[in-house]
Amino acid sequence: MTTKRGLKYDFSLIAILLIPIGVAINFVGAQIVLLLKLPVYLDTIGTALTAMIGGPWIGMVTGLCTNLVKGILNPVSFAFIPVQMGVGLVVGLLAMSGMFTKAWKVIIAAVLVSLTSTIIASPIQVLMFGGATGNSSDALVATFLASGQQIWTAVFSTKIINECIDKVFCLLIAFFIVKKMSPRYLSKLNYGSIFIKSKKQ
Amino acid sequence: MDQIKKSILHLYPTTKFLVTLFLCISVFIVPGYLYAYSVLFICMFFSYLAGSFKEFSDLAIKALLLIVVFIFILQSFFYPGTHVIWSWSIFSIKQEGIDFALNLTSKIVAIGSSFILFFRITKVKDLISSLEALGLPPKVTYIFLSTLQIIPEMKKLTIVIMDAQKTRGVETEGKLFTRIKAFLPTLSPLILGSIAGTEERVLTLESRAFSAKVKKTSLYTVEKTKYDPIVRIILLILLITLIIWRVML
Structure with missing residues (x-):
């Protein structure tokens, strides 16, 4: 059986209802990280999860909504909307090409996703915020600058290091959770069949 | 006082958004960082009138203070420049860096605080x-x-x-x-x-016929007040004066 995919077909009601859940997972993931005092962010688990089972467009909208809601309390997030959207899109596309069926493939996918988000985030950070983000990673940027690097390379290197660690965890967690989902539910989503097939092997 | 608070809070959401948009645009029309920083105080004043001063200042400090401090540190030490103000071993603060940081942070503070103000005086439910x-x-x-x-x-x-x-x-x-x-x-x-x-x-x-392709009705609606047109006209006049003043300068 082939399902129709694309911008027109992806926004079925069950996929739309996935978006608020995805946004909430992004928030709750970050909250659990705070409660358990872990040294990572993990605030894109929801975006990755919805992109994997709902497709790239649903992933993009989840990313957009996440930063719009974050922006209500901290307007700086509005500037970083394209980053979350890019993550959703790329994760969705990688999932379509079967990159989320085995754990080692997920790690390769994580590197690609962190490269994407670094490429999108660095210009925003350098041009709009002079290289700062207001959290602890700025110390690393300052260290790179002090060692004689240019602002672009300093921000880019800091980002890629942070993102790689963060995205490997995020995508692995999303991957393990999707693996636990029931085929009955996955079959209702346009992109769920990829993960049902990978279960049989 | 209560009258003013009520009329601010009851303005139509899009009118409030136009105020925010006007503050953001005006930052780019008026040169220099002094005006842009004063937008923060304008927003503080409005939030005081609307009775949400404490929430506003809490959020503004949480969201903007750290990023402003970091921008100052990064730019004043590492921006390429020749006018050294203060130096210690390999580190030195340069005038060009401070100027750049002042310009950048003033705009971030202005835009950030006007959006924080907007979401303090507007219920998301009303906006939507x-x-x-x-x-x-x-x-x-x-x-x-x-x-x-x-x-x-x-x-x-x-x-x-x-x-x-x-x-x-x-x-x-x-x-x-x-x-x-x-x-x-x-x-x-x-x-x-x-x-x-x-x-x-x-x-x-x-x-409940969520996907039905008919016109939906809503139980919750927001009404425009008599002040809405007045505020919009004032904003338009202010914007035109600013642009004319800038072109004539």
Whole structure:
């Protein structure tokens, strides 16, 4: 059986209802990280999860909504909307090409996703915020600058290091959770069949 | 005083948004950083009138202070320049860096504080209802409203799940590795549970004709007040004067 995919077909009601859940997972993931005092962010688990089972467009909208809601309390997030959207899109596309069926493939996918988000985030950070983000990673940027690097390379290197660690965890967690989902539910989503097939092997 | 507070809070959401937009645009029209910084104080004044001064200043400090401080540190030390003001071994603060940081942070503070003000004096429910009146599809408004409802619900559920896992013997405190191991047992029941709930919600929504292609009615509407046109005209006049003043200069 082939399902129709694309911008027109992806926004079925069950996929739309996935978006608020995805946004909430992004928030709750970050909250659990705070409660358990872990040294990572993990605030894109929801975006990755919805992109994997709902497709790239649903992933993009989840990313957009996440930063719009974050922006209500901290307007700086509005500037970083394209980053979350890019993550959703790329994760969705990688999932379509079967990159989320085995754990080692997920790690390769994580590197690609962190490269994407670094490429999108660095210009925003350098041009709009002079290289700062207001959290602890700025110390690393300052260290790179002090060692004689240019602002672009300093921000880019800091980002890629942070993102790689963060995205490997995020995508692995999303991957393990999707693996636990029931085929009955996955079959209702346009992109769920990829993960049902990978279960049989 | 109460009268002013009421009339600010009851303005139509899009009018309030136009005020925010005007403040953001004016920062780019008026040169120099002094005006842009004063936007922060304008916003403070409005938030005081609207009776949300404490919330406004709390959020503004939380969201903007750190980033401004970091920009100053990064730019004043590492911006290429020749006018050294202060130096210590290899580090030196340059005039060009400070100027650049002042310019950049003043705009960030202005735009950031005007948006914080906007969300302090506007209920998201009102904003979305006014956007729906402008022609936003009800599916989009549903996504936003249910997102805002689900987040606090799921945060509560997280605490419940963590407690439940603790009683089963999952350790949530201690060494780093123990805490990492507690992450998945907390998150996966939460996600799988809430995703299972979406199937039921689909049935509920469909039984209320959510996908039907007809014009939807709403129980909740926001009315325009008599002050709305006045505020809009004042904004337009101010914007035109600013542009003319800038061109003549």
